[in-house]
Amino acid sequence: MQKVQNNKAWWLVLPVFLLVAFSALIPLMTVVNYSVQDIFGPGQAFYVGTEWFREVLTDERLQDSLIRQFLFSGAVLLIQIPLGIGVALMMPKSGIKGSLCLILLAIPLLIPWNVVGTIWQIFARGDIGLFGWGINQLGIDYNYTGDTVDAWLTVLLMDVWHWTPLVALLCYSGLRAIPEAFYQAAEIDRASKWAVFRYIQLPRLKSVLIIAVLLRFMDSFMIYIEPFVLTGGGPGSSTTFLSQTLTTMAIGQFDLGRAAAFSLIYFLIVLLISWVFFTAITHADKEK
Amino acid sequence: MRQTRSKNVGITLFILLLLTPIYWLLNMSFKTNQEILGGLTLWPQNFTLDNYAVIFTDPSWYNGYINSMIYVSMNVIITLLVALPAAYAFSRYKFLGDKHLFFWLLSNRMAPPAVFLLPFFQLYSSIGLFDTHIAVALAHCLFNVPLAVWILEGFMSGVPREYDEMAYIDGYSFPKFFVKVFLPMIRSGIGVTAFFAFMFSWVELLLARTLTSVDAQPIGAIMTRTIGASGIDWGVLAAAGSLTIIPGLLVIWFVRNHVAKGFALGRV
Numbered sequence: 001m002q003k004v005q006n007n008k009a010w011w012l013v014l015p016v017f018l019l020v021a022f023s024a025l026i027p028l029m030t031v032v033n034y035s036v037q038d039i040f041g042p043g044q045a046f047y048v049g050t051e052w053f054r055e056v057l058t059d060e061r062l063q064d065s066l067i068r069q070f071l072f073s074g075a076v077l078l079i080q081i082p083l084g085i086g087v088a089l090m091m092p093k094s095g096i097k098g099s100l101c102l103i104l105l106a107i108p109l110l111i112p113w114n115v116v117g118t119i120w121q122i123f124a125r126g127d128i129g130l131f132g133w134g135i136n137q138l139g140i141d142y143n144y145t146g147d148t149v150d151a152w153l154t155v156l157l158m159d160v161w162h163w164t165p166l167v168a169l170l171c172y173s174g175l176r177a178i179p180e181a182f183y184q185a186a187e188i189d190r191a192s193k194w195a196v197f198r199y200i201q202l203p204r205l206k207s208v209l210i211i212a213v214l215l216r217f218m219d220s221f222m223i224y225i226e227p228f229v230l231t232g233g234g235p236g237s238s239t240t241f242l243s244q245t246l247t248t249m250a251i252g253q254f255d256l257g258r259a260a261a262f263s264l265i266y267f268l269i270v271l272l273i274s275w276v277f278f279t280a281i282t283h284a285d286k287e288k
Numbered sequence: 289m290r291q292t293r294s295k296n297v298g299i300t301l302f303i304l305l306l307l308t309p310i311y312w313l314l315n316m317s318f319k320t321n322q323e324i325l326g327g328l329t330l331w332p333q334n335f336t337l338d339n340y341a342v343i344f345t346d347p348s349w350y351n352g353y354i355n356s357m358i359y360v361s362m363n364v365i366i367t368l369l370v371a372l373p374a375a376y377a378f379s380r381y382k383f384l385g386d387k388h389l390f391f392w393l394l395s396n397r398m399a400p401p402a403v404f405l406l407p408f409f410q411l412y413s414s415i416g417l418f419d420t421h422i423a424v425a426l427a428h429c430l431f432n433v434p435l436a437v438w439i440l441e442g443f444m445s446g447v448p449r450e451y452d453e454m455a456y457i458d459g460y461s462f463p464k465f466f467v468k469v470f471l472p473m474i475r476s477g478i479g480v481t482a483f484f485a486f487m488f489s490w491v492e493l494l495l496a497r498t499l500t501s502v503d504a505q506p507i508g509a510i511m512t513r514t515i516g517a518s519g520i521d522w523g524v525l526a527a528a529g530s531l532t533i534i535p536g537l538l539v540i541w542f543v544r545n546h547v548a549k550g551f552a553l554g555r556v
Binding site for chain 2: 003004005006007008009010012013015016017019020022023024026027028030031034087089090091092099101102103104105106107108109110111112113114115118119120122123127128129130131133161165169193218221222224225242243244246247250251256259260263264266267270271274275278
């Protein structure tokens with residue numbers, strides 16, 4: 001749409017600006033302030049410059065949780081994106097069945113995140129959970145509270161359960177936007193199913209997929225409550241991801257300076273990667 | 289024909305797998321603890337509503353749901369009030385720094401809540417809002433306002449600006465035009481935005497838990513109480529969990545055709 005240049009529009013965005021400034025800018029400034037100081041108590045703070053940042057960047061515990069985080073987010077994307085596309089392709093095109101599918105698929109997305117953790121905590125237990133019990137019955141030794149690999153797989157499976165529907169919903173609405181004429185043309189050309197997918201559906205899904213990847217990356221990168229409820233970060237620290245490490249540091253140990261420096265680095269990583277995706281989205285918008 | 293059948297089988301299977309964990313939670317909420325711990329049963333043998341009775345008769349339990357509802361509603365109202373004019377500005381005008389402002393807003397949706405945990409705690413404590421509903425409502429604006437602006441902007445851009453000009457010619461003032469003419473035209477967009485603000489505030493726990501202690505404690509934080517000295521009270525935990533699913537189910541039917549648009553931040 002043709003937009004008009006008018007700086008008075010600032011009055012309309014002013015409430016949002018003030019509100020977000022209050023709830024984002026002030027806290028962020030506090031974090032910056034802490035990150036360059038060593039605080040012993042009220043009125044006893046010393047300027048330490050970049051010391052915290054250097055310390056955080058060389059801290060092994062943090063590096064480990066950063067690596068775990070990247071592995072987790074990577075695995076999440078690798079599984080959920082193809083699976084989501086697959087599910088979207090299988091969904092009925094319209095009618096009451098389509099609506100029903102949409103709603104049933106959306107259910108996991110509407111459950112509070114701590115309850116998601118609770119559901120899987122129960123479901124995966126060997127004694128009272130159907131899933132854990134079933135796996136054990138198959139003769140496979142499975143115990144997510146004791147075994148590192150099992151804990152990892154359970155957290156991953158939980159996330160796949162929780163968020164694959166989102167990818168599927170996005171792809172579904174992307175598929176609905178393809179005009180019927182495209183398919184008719186493909187039929188005349190006797191294109192194979194694969195060719196239809198590769199040359200018609202996939203290119204048309206591009207912009208939706210960018211959003212799906214962005215959202216899944218962002219949210220899996222800040223995952224906290226679900227694994228916290230499910231495994232508590234254990235066994236050991238095998239499922240402790242960045243947010244949990246940070247929360248323990250800030251609230252549990254009250255290690256302000258270090259937590260603040262860590263926060264900023266964490267935020268910058270998310271921002272940097274998200275910015276790349278954001279530019280990709282605006283590019284895709286322009287091409288339309 | 290065989291193609292559609294195998295597709296139907298596939299999607300049915302996927303949805304069944306998706307619903308199994310939820311079924312298991314429901315199943316457990318209708319069992320006694322003896323039955324739960326006694327052995328695996330696929331459906332409740334001694335059907336009981338006792339677990340739900342515990343929640344509905346104890347104020348410290350059901351107040352959790354009320355608290356969550358209060359701050360979620362406050363958040364939805366605040367979000368819509370500030371986001372509507374802003375989204376209008378972004379969809380109609382070019383102004384100084386508009387693109388930067390937009391990305392800055394969005395960056396708050398990307399910020400990990402854990403980053404803001406400590407400063408939020410201190411900020412709201414220092415202005416005397418700790419353990420109030422409004423504190424949680426304001427904190428949740430951090431990610432809901434950017435989301436709302438983005439979704440609404442998408443819907444508003446779909447309304448041709450000729451409507452705006454016609455209204456001016458007919459002598460409407462801006463506020464009157466906005467409320468009487470413009471808002472009714474994008475009411476489905478407003479509904480979807482309200483739904484998403486509701487949902488993201490409802491599912492979030494990290495900030496809600498940190499900013500409250502007793503008076504405004506959300507249900508999610510109260511649920512941890514089921515872990516007592518004698519182990520976990522599985523039945524009550526399952527009942528409390530099952531109840532949290534209901535609000536989402538009640539509202540999703542109305543927005544089913546726009547769900548994807550909302551999840552995609554208004555971009556589909």
